[in-house]
Amino acid sequence: MLQNIRDNSQGWIAKTIIGVIVVLLALTGFDAIFNSAGNDNSAAEVNGEKISRYDLDQAVNMQRRQLAQQLGGDFDASLLDDKLLRDAALSSLVERTLLLQGAQKNGFDFSSQALDQLILQTPEFQVDGVFNAARFDQVIQQMGYSRLQFRDLLKQEMLIGQLRAGISGTGFVTEQQVDNFARLEMQTRDFSSLIVPADSSAVTPADDEIRKFYDANAERFRSPEQVVLEYVELNKEAFFDQVEVSDEALQELYQKQIANLSEQRRAAHILIEGNDPKAKSTLEDISKRLQAGEDFAALAKEFSQDPGSASEGGDLGFAGRDVYDPAFEEALYALQEGQVSAPVQTEFGWHLIKLLGVQSPEIPSFDSMKPELVRELKAQQVEQRFVEASKQLEDSAFEASDLAQPAQELGLTVQTTPAFPREGGEGIAANRQVIQAAFSDEVLVDGANSSVIELDPNTTVVVRVKQHLEAKALELDQVRDAIVQQLQRSKAAEKARSEGEELLTKLRDGQVVERQWQVVEAATRNQEGVQPAVLQAVFRMPKPAAKDQPTYAGMSLANGDFVLLRLNGVNEPEQALSDAERDNYRRFLASRAGQQDFAAYRQKLQEQAEIERY
Numbered sequence: 001m002l003q004n005i006r007d008n009s010q011g012w013i014a015k016t017i018i019g020v021i022v023v024l025l026a027l028t029g030f031d032a033i034f035n036s037a038g039n040d041n042s043a044a045e046v047n048g049e050k051i052s053r054y055d056l057d058q059a060v061n062m063q064r065r066q067l068a069q070q071l072g073g074d075f076d077a078s079l080l081d082d083k084l085l086r087d088a089a090l091s092s093l094v095e096r097t098l099l100l101q102g103a104q105k106n107g108f109d110f111s112s113q114a115l116d117q118l119i120l121q122t123p124e125f126q127v128d129g130v131f132n133a134a135r136f137d138q139v140i141q142q143m144g145y146s147r148l149q150f151r152d153l154l155k156q157e158m159l160i161g162q163l164r165a166g167i168s169g170t171g172f173v174t175e176q177q178v179d180n181f182a183r184l185e186m187q188t189r190d191f192s193s194l195i196v197p198a199d200s201s202a203v204t205p206a207d208d209e210i211r212k213f214y215d216a217n218a219e220r221f222r223s224p225e226q227v228v229l230e231y232v233e234l235n236k237e238a239f240f241d242q243v244e245v246s247d248e249a250l251q252e253l254y255q256k257q258i259a260n261l262s263e264q265r266r267a268a269h270i271l272i273e274g275n276d277p278k279a280k281s282t283l284e285d286i287s288k289r290l291q292a293g294e295d296f297a298a299l300a301k302e303f304s305q306d307p308g309s310a311s312e313g314g315d316l317g318f319a320g321r322d323v324y325d326p327a328f329e330e331a332l333y334a335l336q337e338g339q340v341s342a343p344v345q346t347e348f349g350w351h352l353i354k355l356l357g358v359q360s361p362e363i364p365s366f367d368s369m370k371p372e373l374v375r376e377l378k379a380q381q382v383e384q385r386f387v388e389a390s391k392q393l394e395d396s397a398f399e400a401s402d403l404a405q406p407a408q409e410l411g412l413t414v415q416t417t418p419a420f421p422r423e424g425g426e427g428i429a430a431n432r433q434v435i436q437a438a439f440s441d442e443v444l445v446d447g448a449n450s451s452v453i454e455l456d457p458n459t460t461v462v463v464r465v466k467q468h469l470e471a472k473a474l475e476l477d478q479v480r481d482a483i484v485q486q487l488q489r490s491k492a493a494e495k496a497r498s499e500g501e502e503l504l505t506k507l508r509d510g511q512v513v514e515r516q517w518q519v520v521e522a523a524t525r526n527q528e529g530v531q532p533a534v535l536q537a538v539f540r541m542p543k544p545a546a547k548d549q550p551t552y553a554g555m556s557l558a559n560g561d562f563v564l565l566r567l568n569g570v571n572e573p574e575q576a577l578s579d580a581e582r583d584n585y586r587r588f589l590a591s592r593a594g595q596q597d598f599a600a601y602r603q604k605l606q607e608q609a610e611i612e613r614y
Contacts, residue, residue, distance in 0.1 A: 133320030171594025198560030261361035268314035493560030500562030
């Protein structure tokens with residue numbers, strides 16, 4: 001069984017690695033989730049393995065950023081429940097820890113060489129289709145990772161992925177299950193429908209009904225408590241025009257940066273796994289054939305045991321230093337273009353290495369890099385000025401009774417927000433910290449300026465309440481139209497349902513309803529032109545006892561209409577499944593069974609684990 005799981009765990013890698021990298025790339029600006037923080041305060045303990053509060057904080061940040069990315073402009077930070085977010089993040093960390101423990105317990109591993117291949121073949125780390133070490137460093141540094149941290153996290157993702165794919169890949173179904181599922185899936189149904197419309201225009205609520213509804217739902221008809229804020233905003237970008245950099249400093253930085261550009265070498269190799277004499281002897285035989293004039297790429301395709309490069313003739317693409325095993329790298333950098341090394345031993349086995357090409361870095365001109373250099377040098381001064389200005393804003397806002405003094409001292413403009421409730425609003429009013437400050441006792445009740453609030457790494461604000469609008473009951477005249485529409489919809493839907501159920505009773509009693517039925521023949525489960533809710537109801541209806549004995553059902557629709565359904569017949573598939581159809585159904589059912597197996601495995605890990613949350 002374990003071997004089957006391992007076998008099934010191999011095909012998932014190419015499908016998931018890009019997704020893993022893309023997610024990591026999207027969530028820039030924070031340290032590695034499982035980076036060591038030197039924090040002994042634990043958030044939880046799983047089978048003796050601790051999850052630190054630092055890990056939890058980073059996971060919460062990740063979830064918050066993921067939500068912001070997924071929702072885009074619709075993201076409203078004020079609606080996030082921090083406790084729910086934290087509980088969800090901790091549950092995710094606990095499950096991740098359990099899965100890593102499960103992978104290790106079951107002997108899964110992901111070699112350093114396999115990690116190298118993933119990194120080399122990831123498009124986000126390539127320039128013009130070729131791995132670029134400088135690009136790799138730039139990307140992972142943007143994410144807050146060192147090379148070692150990134151490789152550790154990537155290995156963890158691969159181990160969990162192996163475990164998931166391995167267990168899911170062992171799911172299987174019988175041919176009888178395939179036949180039964182296909183029979184139900186390919187079944188069609190003949191039915192007719194009759195709509196009893198909910199006509200809101202035919203309903204005129206009486207004044208006493210409107211008043212009664214208003215009185216019974218008074219809490220629904222209140223304007224929310226709102227505030228109007230004044231605020232001053234300090235933006236880091238504004239400081240860039242206030243600082244200067246010297247030509248000498250620019251030249252010094254330019255020379256430093258071009259010195260970091262490194263040569264790239266394109267390697268190909270033939271790998272024979274194992275470090276025993278037999279592996280070395282096999283590679284020596286291949287080396288003799290190369291010396292006799294045989295083609296390196298052809299021999300790599302025939303003999304190399306590196307699954308990532310064998311089909312490409314052993315080609316590993318371009319890479320700089322500190323990517324390969326030290327012994328491999330030393331041999332590679334000793335070669336001239338076109339040369340093949342003697343057998344080289346690494347922890348992965350024995351290699352023959354060929355240097356396919358050398359790519360010298362293109363040195364950009366000073367003028368082309370000058371804007372970037374200017375910004376980088378200015379950024380160092382700007383950061384210091386921004387910190388100092390933020391501190392000055394904090395002190396001035398604390399001492400002042402309004403925002404006029406801080407604005408004057410720092411050359412800022414006092415701005416005003418539209419009124420917004422405790423749920424938040426637009427602009428800075430969408431920021432959770434701003435909302436909390438605005439409705440805090442210190443700012444709302446005492447009338448004080450807030451402390452400095454960081455909207456993002458480049459922007460801070462101080463707010464104060466300009467106007468407090470208490471919640472109050474809305475007059476009946478203000479909400480009369482909304483109440484009328486609500487009563488019209490509900491009474492029309494009630495009338496349609498009553499009439500529809502009366503007709504349904506007649507139909508089931510064998511009476512004829514002389515109405516215009518909409519006929520649908522051989523409807524499938526995803527029949528176009530039929531509402532999904534109607535289709536679900538049709539396929540739940542019992543099969544008619546005979547052709548002249550249809551079954552009936554009825555249901556209310558979301559718009560208030562009532563629909564009567566008459567099931568005339570159930571059609572079983574007549575043709576046998578083709579091989580392609582059977583394979584598709586088998587794969588689908590096996591995949592579903594595998595997912596259920598993995599869900600059961602996760603549940604078992606939870607049940608058997610010793611988990612303590614602090």
